[in-house]
Amino acid sequence: MERSRGHQRQRRATHAGTWYDADCTNLSAQIRRWIHRASRVCEGRLKALICPKRVFLLGPSHYKYFKGVALPSDKCSVYATPLGDLPLDTDTLDALRQSGAFSEVSLAEDEEEHSIELMLPFVRYIFSEGVKIVPMIVGDLKSLDDCRKFADLLLNYFVEDGLRRCAIQENLFIISSDFCHWGPRYSYFYLEEPQPEVPIHATIEKMDRKAVKFITEHQGQGFYDYLEATGLSVCGRHPISLFLLLLERASANQEDKFSTQLIAYSQSSQAQSRNDSSVSYAALCTTRV
DSSP states (O other), X not given: OXXXXXXXXXXXXXXXXXXXXXXXXXXXXXXXXXXXXXXXXXXXXXXXXXXXXXXXXXXXXXXXXOBSEEEOOTTOOEEOOTTOOEEBOHHHHHHHHTTSOOEEOXXXXXXXXXXXXXXXXXXXXXXXXXXXXXXXEEOBOOSHHHHHHHHHHHGGGTOOOTTTHHHHTTEEEEEOXXXXXXXXXXXXXXXSSOOTTSOHHHHHHHHHHHHHHHHHTTOHHHHHHHHHHHOOOOTTHHHHHHHHHHHHHHHTSTTOOEEEEEEEEEESSOOOSTTOOEEEEEEEEEEEO
């Protein structure tokens, strides 16, 4: 796949063909089947829909250690997917760069990371050419104070007021994360209050659901403390913590109230012994109420 198209510098879909299907037809059919099988959250016949024009994507860094939050290279203006390109919102990214708080990843470093790329085919399939994206790779945020700093910088893109409501409704936030990585493949074997008669996978699920409960209750401190106490290997702990602090800041306005619900939970396999490995997955949705 070409890296440059005209004057545009492109991030290639480097994980297509290994982590997910690189064929446009096959990938579209896959996503279409998954969406068809997903639970309906809106009953009846849809008559009106407010669609975002800008999607903020926050994902953890797996391949490079750094502190804070990194934006794409300012030389990159488009992310490729097998379903078509997604343009970056360069105006928003430039505005965030001007804060001086964000670092930057090179195009090569960006292409190594998978956390945001795996979300892109869904965004492209659902919104087609109708959105621009604002990708952010979240590194090590040592404390909740670090999370608050970046939450404050994103607050104006998240909260609503009477004058800016239409503009803010154009923004959608997507947080990329798995949940518990357990077993020898991940060197994590902790089980909270294990009981001989309870299968390992059930104890893992119990731990995951405790973490999820802190998220649905918008308890940023509780989520942070629970992961610190258990070491629960949630790869997106930092972007989730940042988002929870963003909700905390936004909810300080009495008119801005939010609800977060667990939509689905699963495990890659059901661990029965310490020889088994598994990864947990949870999908949650936050709405303004």
